[in-house]
Amino acid sequence: MMKIAIFGLGYVGFTAACCIASEGHMVVGIDVNEAKVKNIRAGIPPISEPGVQELLADGLRSGLILAATTAGEHLDDCDMAIVCVGTPSAADGAHDMRFIADVSRQIAAAVNPARARPLTVAYRSTIRPGTIEGLIAPIFGAELGDAASSAIELVYNPEFLREATAVHDYFNPPKIVVGTADALPSANMDILHQNLKVPTFHVGFREAELTKFVDNSWHAMKVAYANEVGRVCMRLGISASQVHEIFISDTKLNISPYYLRPGGAFGGSCLPKDVRALQRIAADCGANTHLVDSLLRSNDAHKRELFEHATAGLAPGASVLLVGLAFKAETDDLRESPNVDLARMLLQAGYVLSIFDPAIDASKLAGANLGYAFMQIPQLEQLLIGQTEAEAGDFDRVLSSNATMKQLRLADNSPVVDLGALK
Numbered sequence: 001m002m003k004i005a006i007f008g009l010g011y012v013g014f015t016a017a018c019c020i021a022s023e024g025h026m027v028v029g030i031d032v033n034e035a036k037v038k039n040i041r042a043g044i045p046p047i048s049e050p051g052v053q054e055l056l057a058d059g060l061r062s063g064l065i066l067a068a069t070t071a072g073e074h075l076d077d078c079d080m081a082i083v084c085v086g087t088p089s090a091a092d093g094a095h096d097m098r099f100i101a102d103v104s105r106q107i108a109a110a111v112n113p114a115r116a117r118p119l120t121v122a123y124r125s126t127i128r129p130g131t132i133e134g135l136i137a138p139i140f141g142a143e144l145g146d147a148a149s150s151a152i153e154l155v156y157n158p159e160f161l162r163e164a165t166a167v168h169d170y171f172n173p174p175k176i177v178v179g180t181a182d183a184l185p186s187a188n189m190d191i192l193h194q195n196l197k198v199p200t201f202h203v204g205f206r207e208a209e210l211t212k213f214v215d216n217s218w219h220a221m222k223v224a225y226a227n228e229v230g231r232v233c234m235r236l237g238i239s240a241s242q243v244h245e246i247f248i249s250d251t252k253l254n255i256s257p258y259y260l261r262p263g264g265a266f267g268g269s270c271l272p273k274d275v276r277a278l279q280r281i282a283a284d285c286g287a288n289t290h291l292v293d294s295l296l297r298s299n300d301a302h303k304r305e306l307f308e309h310a311t312a313g314l315a316p317g318a319s320v321l322l323v324g325l326a327f328k329a330e331t332d333d334l335r336e337s338p339n340v341d342l343a344r345m346l347l348q349a350g351y352v353l354s355i356f357d358p359a360i361d362a363s364k365l366a367g368a369n370l371g372y373a374f375m376q377i378p379q380l381e382q383l384l385i386g387q388t389e390a391e392a393g394d395f396d397r398v399l400s401s402n403a404t405m406k407q408l409r410l411a412d413n414s415p416v417v418d419l420g421a422l423k
Contacts, residue, residue, distance in 0.1 A: 002188065004020060006028070007030050012084040014046055015049060019171065021055070021064040028078070030071055083124060087099065094128070095126065095128060100123070104136050118151055118152055120155055121155065126213070126216075128209065132154055133206075156177075176198055179209065182204075183202055183203050228287065235287050266338070267338040307342055309417070319394075322339065322356070330359055332360045332369065334365070335372045336372070338401075340377060355384050363381075391411070393411075397415055397417060398414045400416055400419060401419040
């Protein structure tokens with residue numbers, strides 16, 4: 001059993017307090033709101049959430065839940081402090097970090113620098129990447145000096161609770177993310193989560209801090225996208241519910257990890273043209289699909305980003321080998337391939353370009369594929385080289401964007417930049 005202090009008894013903190021106590025840990029809930037603390041002591045939850053009333057009653061009856069307005073001496077024998085205070089939006093849209101800073105100072109002031117074991121201080125509030133290193137750690141360092149590293153173990157552990165299902169979500173999270181200074185497990189966090197059999201990720205602070213932003217923005221994007229499709233359906237007299245049913249039935253591509261790995265821009269004969277067509281349909285019926293309208297602009301911005309990544313530190317006139325020209329490996333479809341755009345930008349910037357793609361024979365290109373290729377890169381036939389020439393060449397940089405790279409055995413002195421994976 002551990003003794004755990006929880007700072008902030010709102011939805012996240014209070015739910016966590018009740019759930020953690022139900023697993024046999026001693027919990028001290030700390031909140032500056034005296035009325036809230038008084039009610040909790042009397043068995044009255046500060047929130048309306050299924051299941052917490054019963055868990056609070058059980059925790060009070062067993063003596064595993066206490067509530068206080070200040071940390072006082074509670075931290076002296078605590079194994080862990082969990083910070084769940086709010087980070088509301090500031091005027092400029094960024095998170096207001098005042099509560100985080102205030103609680104961090106309170107904990108730092110209350111911690112005994114000569115503790116036999118470090119106090120694990122785990123932050124669950126949503127905070128921007130760099131907050132642990134740039135704000136929180138300096139606060140503890142200023143208060144505890146050289147003793148900070150031995151008295152405190154900082155952890156970022158984002159929560160994934162939803163209102164109305166928070167108790168269920170606590171015991172059945174989609175994943176556990178534990179961010180530490182060295183990206184290694186924390187013994188106390190392992191104890192806290194020992195009954196939760198879900199995927200667990202041990203990462204650095206910043207990777208953990210970004211997690212909630214990625215998740216929540218993705219959820220927001222799904223809602224906005226679904227509603228934009230709904231507006232198109234409504235304007236055209238189409239059943240949005242039936243379209244939705246068809247869409248979510250595809251768990252191979254639509255509801256899946258596919259197309260969600262950061263890497264190259266999208267291209268090919270389908271995605272760009274169908275996005276444009278949906279934009280046109282929406283414009284014609286007045287559906288105002290702002291998210292869909294932004295997709296191609298975002299994709300173009302990503303192409304530019306990849307070009308700058310590919311050429312960082314490389315002076316014009318340098319020799320470059322582009323491995324893979326089609327939008328995916330083992331096809332010769334060049335239509336709207338982002339690699340064609342990259343090749344064009346490299347040529348315009350003055351690089352000496354060679355292209356290796358075994359699936360492409362310039363003499364066999366036909367129809368729209370032929371027209372697109374030579375409209376974008378008129379000198380394509382002169383740029384294409386074979387495998388022997390590619391492997392024997394001494395290039396200043398090799399750019400790889402698909403599985404074609406596996407066919408080559410390049411000289412060691414040709415630095416390779418993988419454009420298909422942003423790490």
